Amino acid sequence: MSAVLDTHGKAHDGHGDHDDHGHHTPTGFMRWVTTTNHKDIGTMYLWFSFAMFLFGGVMAMVIRAELFQPGMQIVTPEFFNSMTTYHGLIMVFGAIMPAFVGFANWQIPMMIGAPDMAFPRMNNWSFWLLPPAAILLVASFLVPGGGAGVGWTMYAPLTTQMGPGMDLTIFAVHILGMSSIMGSINIITTILNLRAPGMTLMKMPLFVWTWLITAYLLVASMPVLAGAVTMTLTDRHFGTSFFNAAGGGDPVLYQHIFWFFGHPEVYIIAIPAFGVISQVIPAFSRKPLFGYASMVYATSSIAILSFMVWAHHMYVVGMPVAGQLYFMYATMLIAVPTGVKVFNWVATMWKGSLTFETPMLFALGFLFLFTLGGFTGLVLAMTVVDVQLQDTYYVVAHFHYVMVAGALFSAYAGVYFWFPKWTGKMYDETLGKWHFWLSIIFFNLTFFVQHFLGLAGMPRRIPDYSLQFAEFNQISSIGAFGFGISQLLFLYIIIKAIRSGEKAPQLPWDGADTLEWTHLPTPAPYHTFENPPTVK
Amino acid sequence: MSTADSIVSANRLLLRKLLVVSVLMFGFAFALVPFYEKICEVAGLRDIFRSDEVAAKNTQVDMSRSVAVEFDSNTQRLAWTFRPLASGLAAHPGAVMHVEYEVRNTLDRPVTGQAVPSYGPQLAGQYFRKLECFCFQQQTLAPGEVRRMPVVFVIDPNLPKDIGTITLSYTFFEVAGTQKRPG
Known part of the structure; x- marks a missing residue:
């Protein structure tokens, strides 16, 4: 099918500008169901991820409301467990990953001068697999036994003992994995085969580079997760004993397989965020990115190293000291390429003509807070320290600094940055700045105190806590409610801009110099680069 | 195309x-x-x-030397007969040794006693590791009761070379306040 469409698209080049393909004549809902246009699909990805973000956010609010005071107030412990589980699963697989795939869909063809993705029909499938997965996740709350309360890591043996909600979750993970793999194959093929003439690999915008690397990570690691949950499924229903000690299996094996996927997954989330930041910071510094080649190599090193450090998530399972030492040093090694990137971003700003519009503010927020999250990551990399901090709120604080202030803030930076290009409208700059400042203040209020809770020994994923943790938890909950409400402001900003935003100028950001800004009108028309540009 | x-x-x-x-x-x-x-x-x-x-493996038995261990027994103002079944033995440092003591309550009432060990030379005490000893607990004997009690010990291989003989001496004391007074 893709072959037909590609041939069609190419044939179209020769004929010029008429725009009447059979495949986008449906209107209304069916237009979105049947669309193969990368911009439509990118838009759907972004809206889907934002809907999932709000859904997972409501779960975070339930968690923080329960933790507002010691003792059990609002929910049962079982429900609390499923809240932490689905909050994690939905935010990782439903919100952050689809958001960056949405960026990839919108931006990669426009940034490399391609007319569309390589496999437009498969692209449509990649997106439309997501809603059924989301429905399965929601449906798991409705089956007997309720949602799976096993944590987003889905560790055996808890998973092998859960009710049927676990099966629905496993199928949802399977579907999400298929969607990611299809999306990644599409992205790799697009980047490798559909670049405009003259767009060599080392001339690609860094966002495209980061997605190329991320897509390879996805193709290599998502199937491993699929394998892990498949083993869980067969352990549950088909009498195998991969993780069942009574049958000769080993629950620790699950952790190894899961984290072999899980650590690359962390970079699958972080690396496209690096890509967005690498576009935004040069644009608002009015300088080219400092150390472009070193950025490419650093990102590649991070990706390769990510497959070699998985067991730092499981120092306490009882591994030999030699293993702990290896994983400790290998993990610390990742700080080197990450440091290269951070210093390159800072050097890009050095002596630049900086302005601080909302995308730049979010990029700077990212830079500051992601680095902080990286430092706590180094602390956790040390085996002796991690033995104390394993499964405490210190870990929760650490990964929210890199996931929320890292990935989410960079996604916001990207949305504000490309919004004019996508819609031809400008968002309200004042409200955008409000969104940033409210987000960053409430974010720190929520998560900075969790470092102290973790150091004092408060365990994660527990609905109750002892009295000495009460004040910090109260502060954290207040911060979380504030953060949650601030994100509704983002929804308002976007809807307001789409409905009544001012018309965007052709080049709203002086320093933006990639193809979508220099070669395309604003807003980008439905079909772009049917005749590929020549890149010098 | x-x-x-x-x-x-x-x-x-x-x-x-x-x-x-x-x-x-x-x-x-x-x-x-x-x-x-x-x-x-x-x-x-x-x-x-x-x-x-x-x-x-870590319990290295030092077969190159043996230490003479002598057992001594005393009672302090307590009408018990108390004696080791063997007066002494030769032990390799690091080897687990086992001896027994016998005690008899010659009184017509139940008596609770506590044995207190001492070592000669005193320095040897820190190298004399008792794994099991009747001196770890108080012993209560019924009138006329006879009891055999074990001591399991290891002599630390780090025992200084110049110590060739260790004397282990136990003294039994009656534990005050456990005796039932008439009335």
């Missing part, structure tokens, strides 16, 4: 290669199962008896 065709076939080729990679990685998850078994075997992670073996 020929360039378009070549791009299409290049795309399909890449699609197939990447699909093969994902299928292989799915298989890799399952390949980790025997790999993990092997790692556990090599690293000895599954060998739950191993820690005992290590402990046993």
